[in-house]
Structures are given as structure tokens and as C-alpha cells.
Amino acid sequence: MINKKKISRIYLLLFLSFFIIHFYQLFTQHWSGVLDQDLIIIYNSILLNSGVEQEYRDHPAFTTFLINSLFYKVLFLFSNNPRDINSIFNSTNIDETFQFYFYISRTINFFINILLLYFFNKILKKLNLKREFRFFICIIFILSIGYISTFFF
Numbered sequence: 001m002i003n004k005k006k007i008s009r010i011y012l013l014l015f016l017s018f019f020i021i022h023f024y025q026l027f028t029q030h031w032s033g034v035l036d037q038d039l040i041i042i043y044n045s046i047l048l049n050s051g052v053e054q055e056y057r058d059h060p061a062f063t064t065f066l067i068n069s070l071f072y073k074v075l076f077l078f079s080n081n082p083r084d085i086n087s088i089f090n091s092t093n094i095d096e097t098f099q100f101y102f103y104i105s106r107t108i109n110f111f112i113n114i115l116l117l118y119f120f121n122k123i124l125k126k127l128n129l130k131r132e133f134r135f136f137i138c139i140i141f142i143l144s145i146g147y148i149s150t151f152f153f
Contacts, residue, residue, distance in 0.1 A: 002131070002132055002135060004131065007131065007135050010135075010139075011138075014142060015114065018110075018151060019110075021151075022106070022110050022151055026103060026106050026107070029102075030099070030102075031095075031098045031099050031101070031102035032098075038102055038105065038106075039098075040056065040059075040061075041061060041064055041065065041068060041105055042068075042098060042101045042102060042105055043055075043085075044056050044059070044065045045064075045065045045066075045068035045069045045072060045101070045105065046069070046072065046084070046085050046088065046101065047085055048065055048066065048069035049069045049072055049073060049076075049083065049084060050083075050084035050085040050086065051084070052084075052085060064109070064112075067108060067112070068104070068105050068108055071104060071108055072101070072104065075104060079100075081097055081100055081101075082097055109150065109151070110151065113147070113150055113151060117138060117141065117142065117147075120138065120141060121134055121138050124137060124138070
């Protein structure tokens with residue numbers, strides 16, 4: 001039987017591992033490194049803040065666009081980065097601006113994934129599963145290619 005303390009330590013170890021790997025990758029990857037995802041998410045999140053019609057309203061990541069655009073609006077209060085798509089394209093440092101939004105978007109994604117795991121565990125708890133079963137189901141979920149790829153690709 002695995003006690004609660006061991007489970008907490010394993011979760012903490014996994015969290016710290018993902019955290020370290022995530023931030024290493026974050027600062028070594030360019031925003032154009034994965035054009036399929038990062039550019040689409042950043043671009044459409046900025047479009048929502050610009051008042052321009054958003055291109056992917058039926059996209060599965062539309063909630064991500066909304067969450068990112070809300071965080072971008074809060075960050076606008078504290079930074080002097082261009083706020084809308086036209087001012088970004090008219091600026092002289094487009095690359096640095098998109099890199100800034102890349103950092104923010106990836107960090108938001110990291111915490112969304114951690115919250116997803118937390119709520120997944122809470123749902124399993126509501127289903128009255130034993131702690132050990134919840135732990136192993138969450139470990140399987142964490143180590144699945146789909147979950148891991150949301151952190152890094």
C-alpha cells in the first residue's frame with residue numbers, strides 16, 4: 001500500500017521534473033519552432049484582443065485562445081509590448097514580440113495542464129476510487145503521449 005506522503009512526493013517530483021524541462025525548453029526554443037501550434041495559438045489570441053475577426057472560432061483550442069487573450073490583456077497593463085496585431089506588424093521587433101507572447105502562452109499552458117491533472121484527480125476522488133487507483137490512473141495519464149506532448153509541442 002502506498003501512503004499519502006509517498007504519493008505526494010512522487011507528484012512533487014513529477015511536477016518539478018516537468019517544470020524544469022518546460023522552462024529549459026521554453027528558453028531554448030524559438031516561437032517558430034512548432035509552427036503548427038504555437039503560432040496559431042499566439043496569433044489568434046492576439047486577434048481576439050485586437051478587435052479583428054478571429055480566424056479559428058471552431059478550433060478545438062478556442063478556449064485556449066480566450067484564456068491567453070485574457071492574460072495578454074492583464075500583461076498589457078504592466079508591459080509596453082504592442083497590444084494589437086496591427087501594431088505588432090508595424091513594429092520593428094516582431095520577432096521579440098512574438099517570442100514574448102510565446103513565453104507567456106507556454107507558461108499559461110503549463111499551468112493549465114497542471115490544473116487539468118488536479119481536477120482529473122478530484123473527479124476520480126468523487127467516483128470513490130481508492131487513493132492507490134487514483135494515483136496509478138493519474139500516473140498513466142501523466143505519462144501518456146498526449147499529455148506529455150501538450151507540454152512540449
